[in-house]
Amino acid sequence: MSAYVLRRLIQAALILLGVSILTFCLLYLLPADPARQVAGRTASVDQVERVREQLGLNLPIWQQYGRYLWNLLHGDLGRSYLQRSEVTTLIFPRVPATALLMCGAIFFELVLGLTFGLVAALKRNSALDQAIMAATFIFISMPAFLLGLLLLYFFAVHLGWFPIGGYGQFKNLILPSLSLGLLGAGWYAQQMRSTVIEVLRQDYVRTARAKGLNRLRILGLHVVPNALLPIIAMIGLDIGFFMGGAVLIESVYGWPGIGQLTWQAIQQLDIPIIMGVMLIVAFAVAMGSLIADLIAPLIDPRIKLR
Amino acid sequence: MYVLKELLRRKLAMFGLVVILLIVLAAIFAPLLAPFAPDNQLANGLTDIGEPLPPNSEFLLGTDLLGRDLLSRLIYGARASLIIGLLANGIAIAIGALIGVTAGFVRGWLGTALMRFTDLMMAFPSLLLAIVLAAIFRPSLWIVVIVISMVNWVQIARVLYTETTSLSEREYVMAERSIGASTGRILFRHILPHLVPTITVWATLGIATTVLLEAALSYLGVGVQPPTPSWGGMINENQSYFQSFPWLVFYPGIVIAILALSFNLLGNALRDILDPTLRGKH
Numbered sequence: 001m002s003a004y005v006l007r008r009l010i011q012a013a014l015i016l017l018g019v020s021i022l023t024f025c026l027l028y029l030l031p032a033d034p035a036r037q038v039a040g041r042t043a044s045v046d047q048v049e050r051v052r053e054q055l056g057l058n059l060p061i062w063q064q065y066g067r068y069l070w071n072l073l074h075g076d077l078g079r080s081y082l083q084r085s086e087v088t089t090l091i092f093p094r095v096p097a098t099a100l101l102m103c104g105a106i107f108f109e110l111v112l113g114l115t116f117g118l119v120a121a122l123k124r125n126s127a128l129d130q131a132i133m134a135a136t137f138i139f140i141s142m143p144a145f146l147l148g149l150l151l152l153y154f155f156a157v158h159l160g161w162f163p164i165g166g167y168g169q170f171k172n173l174i175l176p177s178l179s180l181g182l183l184g185a186g187w188y189a190q191q192m193r194s195t196v197i198e199v200l201r202q203d204y205v206r207t208a209r210a211k212g213l214n215r216l217r218i219l220g221l222h223v224v225p226n227a228l229l230p231i232i233a234m235i236g237l238d239i240g241f242f243m244g245g246a247v248l249i250e251s252v253y254g255w256p257g258i259g260q261l262t263w264q265a266i267q268q269l270d271i272p273i274i275m276g277v278m279l280i281v282a283f284a285v286a287m288g289s290l291i292a293d294l295i296a297p298l299i300d301p302r303i304k305l306r
Numbered sequence: 307m308y309v310l311k312e313l314l315r316r317k318l319a320m321f322g323l324v325v326i327l328l329i330v331l332a333a334i335f336a337p338l339l340a341p342f343a344p345d346n347q348l349a350n351g352l353t354d355i356g357e358p359l360p361p362n363s364e365f366l367l368g369t370d371l372l373g374r375d376l377l378s379r380l381i382y383g384a385r386a387s388l389i390i391g392l393l394a395n396g397i398a399i400a401i402g403a404l405i406g407v408t409a410g411f412v413r414g415w416l417g418t419a420l421m422r423f424t425d426l427m428m429a430f431p432s433l434l435l436a437i438v439l440a441a442i443f444r445p446s447l448w449i450v451v452i453v454i455s456m457v458n459w460v461q462i463a464r465v466l467y468t469e470t471t472s473l474s475e476r477e478y479v480m481a482e483r484s485i486g487a488s489t490g491r492i493l494f495r496h497i498l499p500h501l502v503p504t505i506t507v508w509a510t511l512g513i514a515t516t517v518l519l520e521a522a523l524s525y526l527g528v529g530v531q532p533p534t535p536s537w538g539g540m541i542n543e544n545q546s547y548f549q550s551f552p553w554l555v556f557y558p559g560i561v562i563a564i565l566a567l568s569f570n571l572l573g574n575a576l577r578d579i580l581d582p583t584l585r586g587k588h
Contacts (some may be wrong), residue, residue, distance in 0.1 A: 018426040019577045028440040103327055134318075137574075141567035143521045146541070146559035150546060157549050244433025262434070263526070271488060272440060282429045 001023030004178040004305040005290070012286035020072065020275070024065050025105065026270050037269045038081045055081065066276070077187060077279070078272040080265075087276040093100035097167065098257035101249070102178025102242050106235060109184035115232070116185070117192025117225070124197060144245045148179035148252035164252040176253045180245050184238060188231060195227040202226075225299055232299070240285040243277075312579040319575030329565055333384040340378035341366075341494045344535045347373045358551050368553050370544060376554065379535040380561055386536035390451055395512040399453035399505060407501070409463075410470025411493060423464050432457040435498030435518060440528040447530050454519050462508045469504060473497050503580035504542035510573030514566040519525060521562045537562045 019256035027080035036043070041104050043051075052058045056067060071078060120132040139147075155175060156164045199205065200223060208218045246259030254260075258277060265273035297303045313319050332339055348371075350364075361368040367376040408421040439453045473479065474497060482492050524538025525527035525545075532539060539560040544554035 015426060015429045019429055020476050022426065022430075026439070027442070115514040137318075137562070137570055141518070141523070141570050142563045143518050143538075143559065143566075145522065145525050146555075146563065148313070148544065149541075149555055149559065153548065153552055199415060241433070243431045244437070244522075247434065248436060248525065251526070263437075266438055269442070278430070278434070278438075281434065285429055285431070 001305060008290050008293070010199055010228070012283070012290065015286055016100040016279060016282055020069065020279055023275055023278045024068065025292055026060050027274065029063070030269075034269050034271055035083060043124055044057070048066035051130075052302075072279075075277040078101055080273055081113050081270050082268050083273075087272045091258060091280065094256065094258045094261055097255060098243075098246055098259060100173060101180060101246060101257055102239065103122060104173050104186065105181035105242060105245075106238065108178050109188055109238075110176065110231075110235075112182070113185040113188025114192050114228075117189035118196055118219075118227075120189065121193045121200070129193075133193070136186035136189045139182045140190075142183065144179060146250055148176070151175050167254075167256050176249050180242060180249045181250070183245075184241075188234065191230055191234065192227060194273060195222060196261055198224050199226045203215055203273070229296060229300055232292050232295055233289075236289035237285070239288040240281060243281045243284075244256050250255030309576070309579055313575060316575045318489065318571045322571035322575075325564060325568040326572065329568075330385050330388060330562075332381050333388050334576045336381045336385065339397035340375075340381045340461060342375040342378045344379045344382040345374060345533050346378075346539050358554065361553060362462075362549075367473055367524070367554075367557050368551075370554055371547065371551075376540075376557060379540060380537070380557060382567075382580070383535040383537045383558070385462050386534060386539075387517055387562070390447065390454065390530075391513045391517045391565075391569075394451040394520070395458065395509060395516045397451065398458035398516070399462055399512065401455060402459035403466055403501075403505065403510075405459070406466030407470050407493075407497070409483060410467040411474055411497065413471075421467060424460055424467070427457075428464070432460070433519065433522060435528060436523060437528060442443075445523075445528045445531055447534065450520060450523060450529050454524075457517070458512065458516060462505075462512070465504060465508065466501060469501060470497060473500055473563060477576045495505035499534060507573055509576045510569055510576055514569035514573065517566045517569070 017077060033048075035048050035055060035057050035156070038055070040100045043045045049058075059067075068078065075088070077091070080087055080090055083090060114131045116136070120129045123129050152175060156162045162171055163169075165172075166289070176257065205218060205222055208222055212223075243259070246255075246257060247263050248259075249255065250257050250259035251263060256282075261273065262277045264270075295304070295306060313323065336344075351446045356372070358371055367380065370376055370379065404422060409417040409424075436453050436457045436459050438455065440450060443449045443453070474492075474501040477494055480493060482496060520529055520536075521538035521541075524536050525542050527539075527542050529538050529542075530536035532543065541555050544551070544558075548555040
């Protein structure tokens with residue numbers, strides 16, 4: 001177990017190294033000039049050169065990367081070009097907001113996706129099943145920002161049930177996390193439906209039925225736990241997907257999370273922030289899939305960690 | 307033939323196919339179908355106080371903030387969505403197939419290196435990477451195509467790698483090898499034909515993903531640039547006023563969703579039909 005975790009952590013570190021190299025190269029190759037961006041449009045060539053020197057952008061790329069990596073190993077993500085502050089002090093205060101948004105999204109995704117998927121599977125080929133499946137297709141085909149705007153328009157502007165934007169209260173959380181979670185709920189419902197149908201066919205379910213176990217216990221003890229396995233792996237992968245969605249949803253709702261910071265940084269070519277976010281997201285994705293893999297054997301003892 | 311017959315039996319898939327054909331026709335014949343030119347700021351397109359007109363008998367879907375006919379812009383906007391959907395997804399599939407099939411067929415150090423690179427790309431959040439790339443380069447239709455294909459090849463590469471690996475271990479491939487068949491013959495006669503169903507399914511479902519990704523980029527303003535009309539871009543132009551003039555955001559949004567939905571329905575039906583392991587299960 002601990003050997004397995006150690007090996008996975010080493011793998012995660014290698015992936016992070018790869019992500020940092022690749023992002024660094026991509027951003028280095030970009031046609032725009034960050035020094036010019038920082039110095040401003042009206043700056044003279046001399047001033048731009050001075051800024052370039054200050055930021056260390058005049059060094060060869062491998063030296064720049066070496067410096068970055070050295071600082072990274074000391075927990076330092078560098079300084080923002082434009083915001084005169086450490087990247088860590090910019091990113092970390094915003095982590096709770098985005099984490100909250102993601103938790104809300106995962107909550108809706110699971111509650112709606114699993115319930116509707118289970119119902120659809122149990123009532124297979126009924127009108128209800130078809131209606132649920134049609135709805136899942138609509139949700140997976142909707143751009144996240146459109147869903148955000150639609151929910152905002154009907155529930156906040158039109159009906160006035162929820163605030164239009166804002167942050168800090170429970171009611172602020174509902175619409176943004178619903179917008180982020182509904183798409184996933186569609187995927188989860190489809191996945192849940194097909195796994196439950198698969199599980200219902202298994203011998204152990206037939207045995208349980210034959211020995212007279214009641215329906216609810218069969219579902220709760222045999223069907224649902226087995227159907228959850230692929231879902232758990234999906235949640236691990238979702239974290240990376242949510243980070244992209246967060247950029248869109250946070251901009252629709254004015255949610256003060258990492259997504260907003262990233263979008264700002266992208267527009268201003270504030271490379272240290274972009275690098276920092278990429279690394280944190282890659283780290284979160286690696287941890288998410290590690291945790292998912294560690295949970296799997298708790299649900300299904302047949303799975304061995306190798 | 308079998309595929310077509312099966313498709314005709316599925317109502318949802320046929321709905322998808324018909325909608326796709328209609329949108330393709332609308333895009334091709336846009337100049338004949340659109341009641342106005344897409345970038346024409348019509349003199350009677352705004353109210354007296356300069357507000358856009360809601361849907362009415364002259365402008366079926368209303369006009370936008372500059373007094374342009376929304377329906378005409380939607381019809382022309384189909385071009386950008388379809389070009390990007392088909393081209394970006396085509397390139398992504400080509401890259402994915404090249405990397406996945408090579409890695410699965412050749413194996414050795416080259417295969418390992420290619421798959422490690424694929425794993426690395428999996429760790430990148432694709433939408434975030436696409437936004438960064440699209441923002442860095444000066445956005446245009448072609449940059450969007452390149453950016454989307456650069457982030458979307460990863461999954462298909464993984465899937466094709468797994469399939470190629472298992473195919474090249476089958477008895478008939480070994481038999482071919484043992485009688486001295488050339489690598490090219492094995493690849494083109496015995497491996498690639500078996501990959502066609504998977505590629506077809508992914509090509510269809512992938513267009514839905516691509517259309518949504520393009521819309522997201524345009525919505526953020528790093529996609530197709532005005533004056534070229536694009537559906538995501540129209541939402542971007544109009545969103546700050548969507549509380550007063552909601553149709554300016556909803557109509558483009560709905561056509562994006564309908565196009566993606568059609569490809570998803572069609573792709574899903576194709577998967578049911580083409581994947582023999584799923585046959586009879588649903």
